[in-house]
Amino acid sequence: METAPQNPPRDGIVATALTKTYQRGGQSVHALDGVHLHVPKGAQVAVMGPSGSGKTTLLHCLSGILTPTSGSVTVDGKPLTGLSDAATSRMRLESFGFVFQDGQLLPELPAEENVTLPLMLLGTPRAKALEVARQLLARLGLSGLGPHRPGQLSGGQAQRVAIARALVTNPSVVFADEPTGALDQTTGGEVMDVLTQACAATGASLVLVTHDANVASRLAHTIHVRDGRILQVTRSAR
Numbered sequence: 001m002e003t004a005p006q007n008p009p010r011d012g013i014v015a016t017a018l019t020k021t022y023q024r025g026g027q028s029v030h031a032l033d034g035v036h037l038h039v040p041k042g043a044q045v046a047v048m049g050p051s052g053s054g055k056t057t058l059l060h061c062l063s064g065i066l067t068p069t070s071g072s073v074t075v076d077g078k079p080l081t082g083l084s085d086a087a088t089s090r091m092r093l094e095s096f097g098f099v100f101q102d103g104q105l106l107p108e109l110p111a112e113e114n115v116t117l118p119l120m121l122l123g124t125p126r127a128k129a130l131e132v133a134r135q136l137l138a139r140l141g142l143s144g145l146g147p148h149r150p151g152q153l154s155g156g157q158a159q160r161v162a163i164a165r166a167l168v169t170n171p172s173v174v175f176a177d178e179p180t181g182a183l184d185q186t187t188g189g190e191v192m193d194v195l196t197q198a199c200a201a202t203g204a205s206l207v208l209v210t211h212d213a214n215v216a217s218r219l220a221h222t223i224h225v226r227d228g229r230i231l232q233v234t235r236s237a238r
Contacts, residue, residue, distance in 0.1 A: 011041040012038060012040040012075070013062055013075055015062060017035075018068050018073065019228075020228075031054045032054050032057055032069075032228045033054075033227065035229065041203070043205050043221065044199060044205070045207055045220065046210055047207065047209045048222055048225070053228070054229075057228075058225060059207060059209050062207060064080050064088045064091060075091075076095075076172055078095075093122060094122065094169065095173065096172070096173050097165070097166030098166055098175050099174065099175070099177070099179045101181040105162060110149055111142070111145055111150065111153065112137060112147065115161060116130055129168075133164065136168055137164050142157060142160055145157060156191055159183065159191045162179075163191070167202060170204075174199055174205070174206050175207050176206065179192075180212065181212075196218060217237065220235065222236065
């Protein structure tokens with residue numbers, strides 16, 4: 001983990017002089033202010049900071065959800081910034097997986113079909129996509145629950161489905177925004193175990209925003225953000 005590497009590496013995620021400025025009430029608000037960051041391939045890192053610190057903005061700029069005002073992001077040597085909207089969407093679909101606090105599962109679709117969606121968008125035949133989804137759900141402890149709709153699942157089960165959807169394309173990076181925020185401590189711990197172990201098994205990097213120090217301690221490093229800047233990067237004691 002480096003915040004200002006002397007010789008920018010090509011592996012993993014590299015952010016260089018990243019800024020994001022919003023206009024609010026006629027004034028400029030610097031959500032990110034010259035961020036330099038290298039997350040090596042396969043690393044698992046948490047991003048922590050108070051409300052308004054820029055942690056979610058950082059996640060969104062690293063993942064192509066937001067376009068930075070200036071600076072650059074590369075993933076495994078491929079530029080993310082400067083792409084067309086269509087090319088950015090394609091890179092997100094092929095290279096990234098996403099897990100959100102509320103799961104963002106489609107309530108009208110069974111769990112297994114929610115998991116197939118990224119594959120279907122990439123052109124995978126439905127039968128093959130369902131086969132892959134069912135195998136992945138089984139590995140995450142959800143055998144037999146594929147036909148259930150999200151409303152029929154517990155909060156922890158629904159988040160496991162979201163994790164399966166994030167991993168179904170074998171992404172380079174999984175981005176998670178408060179994935180345990182709506183869960184009790186025990187269930188949240190179980191979901192974190194599933195998420196970290198699944199990413200480790202596939203070699204995907206994990207970048208996770210959280211306000212919970214216990215959640216952050218499960219990952220190798222924590223990036224501490226305040227006022228749009230990285231204050232320090234600490235190593236987990238675990």
